[in-house]
Amino acid sequence: MSDLYRDLSDAVTAGNTETTKKLVNQALAERTGAQTVLERGLLPGMHVVGERFRSGEMFVPEVLFAARAMRAGMEILRPLLTETGGEATGTVVIGTVQGDHHSIGKNLVAMMLEGAGYRVVDLGIDVTPQTFVQAVSEHKPDIVAMSALLTTTMLRMAETVNALKDAGMRDCVKIMAGGAPVTDEFVKNIGGDGYASNAGAAVDKAKELLGR
Amino acid sequence: MNTGFRSQVVPEYRLLTENQIQEFHRAALEVNEKIGARINSEEGVELLKQHGCTVTEGNMVLIPNYLVEECLASAPSRIDIYNRKGEEAMHLEGRNIYFGLGTDLINSYDVYTGEMRPSLLKDAANASRVTDYCSHIDFVSSYALPHDVPTNTAYVESVKTMFENTVKPIFSTAAGLEDLKFIVEMAETVVGGADELRVKPCLIHYSEPTGPLVHSYGAVRKLFYCADKGLPITYAPGDLLGGSAPVTLAGGIVQALAEVQAGIVLHQLRRKGAPIISGWAVVPMDMRTCTLSYGAPEFRLTNSAYSDIFHWYGIPMWSTVGSDAHVFDEQASMEHAFTTLMAALDGANLIHDVGYMGQGLIGNPAMVVMCNEIISYVKRLMRGFEMNREMMAIEEIRKVGAGGTHLAEEYTMKYFKQELWDPALSNRDDIAVWKQKGSCTYSHKVVHKTMEILETHRPEELPGDVKDKLGAIAERADKELAGIHFVA
Numbered sequence: 102m103s104d105l106y107r108d109l110s111d112a113v114t115a116g117n118t119e120t121t122k123k124l125v126n127q128a129l130a131e132r133t134g135a136q137t138v139l140e141r142g143l144l145p146g147m148h149v150v151g152e153r154f155r156s157g158e159m160f161v162p163e164v165l166f167a168a169r170a171m172r173a174g175m176e177i178l179r180p181l182l183t184e185t186g187g188e189a190t191g192t193v194v195i196g197t198v199q200g201d202h203h204s205i206g207k208n209l210v211a212m213m214l215e216g217a218g219y220r221v222v223d224l225g226i227d228v229t230p231q232t233f234v235q236a237v238s239e240h241k242p243d244i245v246a247m248s249a250l251l252t253t254t255m256l257r258m259a260e261t262v263n264a265l266k267d268a269g270m271r272d273c274v275k276i277m278a279g280g281a282p283v284t285d286e287f288v289k290n291i292g293g294d295g296y297a298s299n300a301g302a303a304v305d306k307a308k309e310l311l312g313r
Numbered sequence: 314m315n316t317g318f319r320s321q322v323v324p325e326y327r328l329l330t331e332n333q334i335q336e337f338h339r340a341a342l343e344v345n346e347k348i349g350a351r352i353n354s355e356e357g358v359e360l361l362k363q364h365g366c367t368v369t370e371g372n373m374v375l376i377p378n379y380l381v382e383e384c385l386a387s388a389p390s391r392i393d394i395y396n397r398k399g400e401e402a403m404h405l406e407g408r409n410i411y412f413g414l415g416t417d418l419i420n421s422y423d424v425y426t427g428e429m430r431p432s433l434l435k436d437a438a439n440a441s442r443v444t445d446y447c448s449h450i451d452f453v454s455s456y457a458l459p460h461d462v463p464t465n466t467a468y469v470e471s472v473k474t475m476f477e478n479t480v481k482p483i484f485s486t487a488a489g490l491e492d493l494k495f496i497v498e499m500a501e502t503v504v505g506g507a508d509e510l511r512v513k514p515c516l517i518h519y520s521e522p523t524g525p526l527v528h529s530y531g532a533v534r535k536l537f538y539c540a541d542k543g544l545p546i547t548y549a550p551g552d553l554l555g556g557s558a559p560v561t562l563a564g565g566i567v568q569a570l571a572e573v574q575a576g577i578v579l580h581q582l583r584r585k586g587a588p589i590i591s592g593w594a595v596v597p598m599d600m601r602t603c604t605l606s607y608g609a610p611e612f613r614l615t616n617s618a619y620s621d622i623f624h625w626y627g628i629p630m631w632s633t634v635g636s637d638a639h640v641f642d643e644q645a646s647m648e649h650a651f652t653t654l655m656a657a658l659d660g661a662n663l664i665h666d667v668g669y670m671g672q673g674l675i676g677n678p679a680m681v682v683m684c685n686e687i688i689s690y691v692k693r694l695m696r697g698f699e700m701n702r703e704m705m706a707i708e709e710i711r712k713v714g715a716g717g718t719h720l721a722e723e724y725t726m727k728y729f730k731q732e733l734w735d736p737a738l739s740n741r742d743d744i745a746v747w748k749q750k751g752s753c754t755y756s757h758k759v760v761h762k763t764m765e766i767l768e769t770h771r772p773e774e775l776p777g778d779v780k781d782k783l784g785a786i787a788e789r790a791d792k793e794l795a796g797i798h799f800v801a
Contacts, residue, residue: 160600162555200488200801202523205556209603227801252417253488254801256464281604282419282674299603 105131106141109174113146114153116166118173125174135181139218143174147216154301161209164301168216175218190217191243191311194236194274196224198247198261201254206280209300210246217304230257230264237270243311246303247293249280258283259291266292275310279303323697326658328617334625337563337618341570342378349373350526350575354533360582374575381574384581390627392545392588394452395513397480397503397775402515403451405545405590405629408660410695412653412688413452414440415635415666416486416519418676421457422641424763429639429675432457436676437471440668441478443678443763445772447685449692450667452482452517456676465794466787469495472516473783476503479772484547484665486519489799490534493518495790497544502782503775511543517590517663518546522572524557528579531801536580540587547590547631547663548576553598553605562595562611566618569593573619577628590663591623592616592631604672607635608648613655620659632661634684635669641677641756645670649680650687657691679756679763686738686759693734704728738762 105128112120121143128138150167153159193214197207204226211221222240224232233245245265249255258278265271276293288296295310297303329337352358352374362368367375391406403411421436422429440456455471462470468487475483476499483500487493500516501507510516520535522528528536532548539546550572552558558565573591580589595615596605606612616632623630634656636648649668656664666673667688668681698704709724719725738758740747747753775783 157601161603162600200799202527202529202801203557205553206603252419252458253467253799255419281672 106138106145109138109142110146110149113143113167113170113174114149116163116170118166118170121170121174122177125177129177129181135178139175139178139182143171143178144218147171150216151301151304161300164216165209165212168212171216172212175215190219190313191307192220192222192240193244193246193307194222194224194233194240194242195246196228196233196236196248197226198249198254198257199227199229200257201249201251202226203248203250203280206250206300207246207248210248210279210297210303213300213304214246214307217307219307230261233261234264234268234270237265237274238268242274244275244277244307246277246279246307248278249283252282255280255282255287258288258293262292275307277303277306277310320700321697322700324658324695326617327621328614329621331625334622337566337570337622338625340567341574342381344526344567344571345376345381345574345578346378347375348526348571349375350528350572352528352533352575352579353530354528356537357528357533357579360579364582376575376578380582381578384578385574385626385628387581387585388577388589388591388626388628389586390629392590392629393513394482394517394545395504395515396482397476397515398773399504399509399513399515402482403663405662407662408624409662410657410660410664410692411451411662412634412664412667412684413450413481413484414444414454414456414681415633415669415673416454416456416484417458418456418669418671418674419458419460420671420675422675422677422679424677424679424760424767431460432676433461434459434470434474436678437474438478439678439767440676440681441475442770442772443681443766444481445479446766446770447681449685449688450481450681452484452663452665453479454484454665456668456681463791463795465492465797465799466791468492469499469787469790469794472496472499473787476500476783477775477780482515482517484517484519484663487535489531489801490538491797491799492790492794493535493538495786495794497542499783499786502786503779507542514543514545514588516544518544519665520546520548522548522550522576524550524552524572525568526572526575528572528575529801531799533579534800536576537583540580540583540589543584543587545588545590546580547592548573548580549590549592549594549631550576551594551596551605553596554611555600556598556603558595562614562618565595566615569595569615570619570622590629590631591626592619592633592661592663594633595619604637606637607633607666607669607672608637608644608652610651613652616656616661617659620661624660629662632656632659632664633666633669634664635666635673636680637670637672639671639675641670641679641683641760645680646683646755649684653684653687653691654694657695678767679760682763682766683738683756683759686736689737690734698732
């Protein structure tokens with residue numbers, strides 16, 4: 102059985118979706134609980150990915166393949182986890198701010214967060230402050246994550262923070278922001294909670310902000 | 314048998330063969346005809362429909378080959394740009410090369426304190442004054458996104474500052490059509506009217522599609538506005554290899570070429586013969602950090618490819634230099650030297666982002682001063698040398714003879730200044746003299762030269778009434794643009 106978990110973990114790290122699905126099903130067939138498969142198989146695989154990415158051994162496309170395998174495994178486990186009362190690590194509402202049509206960075210962060218076990222509500226690109234507010238009221242997320250690539254639209258992030266304040270929702274969520282022109286200092290200045298310079302760091306920052 | 318021609322020896326470089334150019338051209342035609350371009354503008358879609366394009370789901374417009382080729386043919390093969398005073402400044406055509414700054418840097422170094430901080434309007438003013446001084450830099454750009462003015466007037470204020478601090482032509486972007494109109498009004502005021510600006514443009518607008526294959530509402534509006542005004546526009550996609558474009562260089566080239574073709578179609582259908590400058594930045598995305606790399610060799614290859622393609626089309630082109638270094642250091646120098654040389658060898662016309670650092674996020678006026686010398690070096694290299702009976706100097710060799718010296722000869726006196734490059738800052742002293750002068754590093758000399766320029770160079774001032782009018786336009790922009798959302 103321990104070999105099975107190791108193989109599953111390796112399959113996730115290698116980004117092998119088909120093998121991951123096969124091994125998750127195999128583990129479940131051997132009457133293992135979904136929570137155990139997650140904790141001993143999938144998460145350790147992603148943990149290795151995180152470490153190797155930080156040390157520069159793994160490249161972003163390889164990380165995304167691993168996240169995809171992780172998600173495929175999660176799709177099998179999620180209904181079972183819900184049954185047994187296990188829950189997602191947290192919910193994140195994410196989007197590229199109004200006026201900005203760039204999605205790559207935002208998609209990367211969304212995939213990495215999903216890979217780390219978060220439920221991600223992706224609002225897409227050109228997201229108005231009002232849409233962010235509506236999504237917060239609807240999905241009750243733990244984190245709102247904003248992205249901007251353009252120097253012209255980066256300055257719109259402050260308006261989203263203000264819209265959440267005006268709606269009385271600012272304190273219900275943690276606010277993260279990122280994108281090429283965005284800096285730690287900028288996020289502090291606009292009243293956000295956290296900045297991350299890349300998708301891997303975004304996961305670390307989410308964990309730090311939520312303590313989980 | 315070179316009758317009537319001077320024989321000039323010049324460095325020559327081409328990346329693509331004519332067959333390869335045609336193959337890229339056809340591949341991009343195929344993308345536009347079979348996959349299409351997403352046009353997020355009803356007006357744009359309608360115009361394309363009227364001209365025989367097919368509109369499919371999600372505003373994807375399929376553009377027939379003949380229409381692309383017609384529009385490539387009607388785009389002008391030469392664009393003349395003037396300075397603020399109406400004097401000829403740049404002939405964007407053929408393999409002429411012109412260098413200038415870039416827009417929007419959000420961080421700037423203070424040369425006096427050596428500190429990096431968010432950019433201010435005074436950084437745009439400093440960059441303009443340094444550019445005004447630097448004789449090898451041909452056009453100016455804000456080189457800063459000022460944080461000390463309201464967001465909605467950042468570009469209007471930057472353009473006003475540039476007009477106040479240099480006579481050189483301005484390359485500027487805008488957040489939307491809303492602020493672009495004020496910027497154009499300023500340019501019209503400076504040159505004396507809308508017709509004057511059309512005949513002698515001193516402003517080039519810079520806009521871009523959003524890869525992959527998307528032409529936003531704002532981008533199409535600006536294309537149409539510039540076409541109507543006859544204002545030269547650079548419409549150049551920035552695509553990341555492995556991000557917003559295929560990771561392969563050839564794939565990135567095909568996609569960007571398709572995007573440029575679609576932009577030219579929109580622009581030329583709006584008004585045939587309106588001036589448009591093409592090009593792209595197909596840039597590698599670092600697969601560890603996801604950042605884009607200005608200094609990368611792949612970027613040079615994709616630049617060379619479009620230069621060859623647009624020379625073949627006969628459409629003036631834009632290009633990009635720059636560095637990924639965050640400080641004014643050896644990497645910054647190395648990357649600027651390589652990128653400047655390659656852009657020149659490409660024969661690209663409007664070469665921007667001179668002095669760009671930190672992957673397009675950091676400016677430093679000292680970098681601009683150093684680039685002035687790099688450009689000077691490269692322009693000397695590109696000039697090559699003349700080769701004829703007189704220049705081959707057989708008479709001179711005979712006259713001085715074996716064992717003689719040429720130093721005090723008339724021939725030397727006559728030609729040394731045209732033949733030999735005279736660097737402004739690079740070291741040519743011997744060791745003793747260099748020590749005597751304080752054993753200075755090159756960067757030390759550049760920084761001090763920059764300070765000297767900032768303290769002593771006085772650009773020609775705008776006439777007082779024009780200055781007042783620009784002030785009034787900026788004030789009006791501040792009121793009218795306050796609080797509005799620009800549509801991207």
